[in-house]
Amino acid sequence: MKRIGQKQLSLLLCLVLLFTMAIPAGARASDYFNNTYVSATAVGGGTLRIKVDVAASGIMQELGATEIIVHERQANGTYKPVRTFTRNQNANLIRKNCASNVISLTYKGTPGKYYYITAHCYAKNASGTGATWIGSNAVRA
Template identity: 55%
Template sequence: MSKSNYIPDTMQEIGVSKIVVSERQANGSYRPVHTIYQSQYSSLTVRNRSVLSASVSYKGTPGKYYYFNAYYYAKDAGGTGRTIAGSNAVKA
């Protein structure tokens, strides 16, 4: 089966439970500085769909670097699957 003809199954619910924003520290490590929760944005949950597309923003401090981890889930009659997706670091 090729990607071009694959149609994903419709899920009962797809969502992002939270998005954790981390900021680069002076020593080069990253520390969580902000969390966006599903309850704050209704667009982070869809029902009876096969795709979730949403947009949220975090302003940050100009000149600092940030990245995020998004905690996704998908539910159907077979249960719930979960995964984490991260971004590349970006400069505010």
């Protein structure tokens, strides 16, 4: 009976050790990003001010967003992409050799319609690249 208790205790301690080691790795959001944020603000006349804020875990060779997509609410309640800003068209989406990048854009939408923004955040350093999608809340233009 005592031997069975020792085996169970050993198994329990191994499991505790395993889960303890896994928590820090799982708790870390990314090796590349400390924080990412996107927002859309109505500024009048259907115009939206778009802000994407990307903070890296250190100095990156490239940091920012590879694309930012504006989604417009349709009559049936679904959202449809109506404008895409890409790094090829907008040089300010990616900065070089920095730890943070704040991107500001404007979009002329239709007054009264609802929009939300998604952004594909990107970071590159000597170790590799990281990317993540983020989204804003819907806002009425």
